[in-house]
Amino acid sequence: MRLDILTLFPEMFTGPFDHSIIKRARNKGIVDISLLNIRDFSTNKHKTVDDYAYGGGSGMVMMVEPIALAIDHLKAERTYDEVIFLTPDGELFSQGTANYLSTRENLIILCGHYKGIDERIREKYITREISIGDYVLSGGELAAMILCDSIIRIIPGVLNDETSALSDSFQNNLLSPPVYTRPAEFKGMKVPDVLLSGNEKEIQKWREEMAYKRTMEKRPGLQLD
Numbered sequence: 001m002r003l004d005i006l007t008l009f010p011e012m013f014t015g016p017f018d019h020s021i022i023k024r025a026r027n028k029g030i031v032d033i034s035l036l037n038i039r040d041f042s043t044n045k046h047k048t049v050d051d052y053a054y055g056g057g058s059g060m061v062m063m064v065e066p067i068a069l070a071i072d073h074l075k076a077e078r079t080y081d082e083v084i085f086l087t088p089d090g091e092l093f094s095q096g097t098a099n100y101l102s103t104r105e106n107l108i109i110l111c112g113h114y115k116g117i118d119e120r121i122r123e124k125y126i127t128r129e130i131s132i133g134d135y136v137l138s139g140g141e142l143a144a145m146i147l148c149d150s151i152i153r154i155i156p157g158v159l160n161d162e163t164s165a166l167s168d169s170f171q172n173n174l175l176s177p178p179v180y181t182r183p184a185e186f187k188g189m190k191v192p193d194v195l196l197s198g199n200e201k202e203i204q205k206w207r208e209e210m211a212y213k214r215t216m217e218k219r220p221g222l223q224l225d
């Protein structure tokens with residue numbers, strides 16, 4: 001999979017993309033992440049990327065031209081499955097969308113800033129608008145990192161234990177059951193006997209029951225799209 005991220009702050013991605021699972025996926029060659037600075041596509045001498053909104057009002061708007069040039073530049077190289085824009089007014093991100101996107105080949109991910117981006121970019125280039133939740137971030141970068149992390153970790157071959165991504169919370173519309181590790185007793189609190197029993201069938205049954213119970217208690221309305 002190839003992910004091309006368009007941003008005004010490529011440096012923000014170092015750290016999250018250089019550790020743990022994403023680092024491993026990159027090192028294995030399973031995912032190729034490229035960060036493009038939108039400012040590099042500005043055609044004026046001050047490298048301006050934003051301007052006042054027509055009609056007035058507070059806040060600057062990201063200009064159409066640098067973003068259009070950046071996307072055209074990428075599209076001249078290869079075909080993209082989706083051009084995603086991270087925005088609080090997009091569709092709410094879910095495990096279902098992460099599963100779908102993880103099966104794609106090439107994605108462009110556009111991070112907005114300031115008051116928004118010129119609407120003509122959305123009309124002409126964007127195929128999918130995604131929000132990571134009903135709150136406003138100062139830019140799309142953190143949202144893009146969350147999107148990328150959730151997509152990359154479920155690509156086959158990224159996690160060592162291939163089944164572990166499938167048993168995550170939200171897969172099957174259920175939250176994950178509780179987990180324990182050594183010691184078997186801590187400050188009088190014991191690990192449930194069934195987990196120490198070695199009886200695979202009983203353990204599986206217990207996990208399913210607990211996943212269901214947890215979902216009913218914590219997130220009774222959980223839905224997958």
Ligand code: ADE
Nearest residue numbers: 086087088131132137143
């Ligand atoms: N940019 C700003 N807020 C956002 C959100 N909640 N989701 C995605 N992108 C955003």
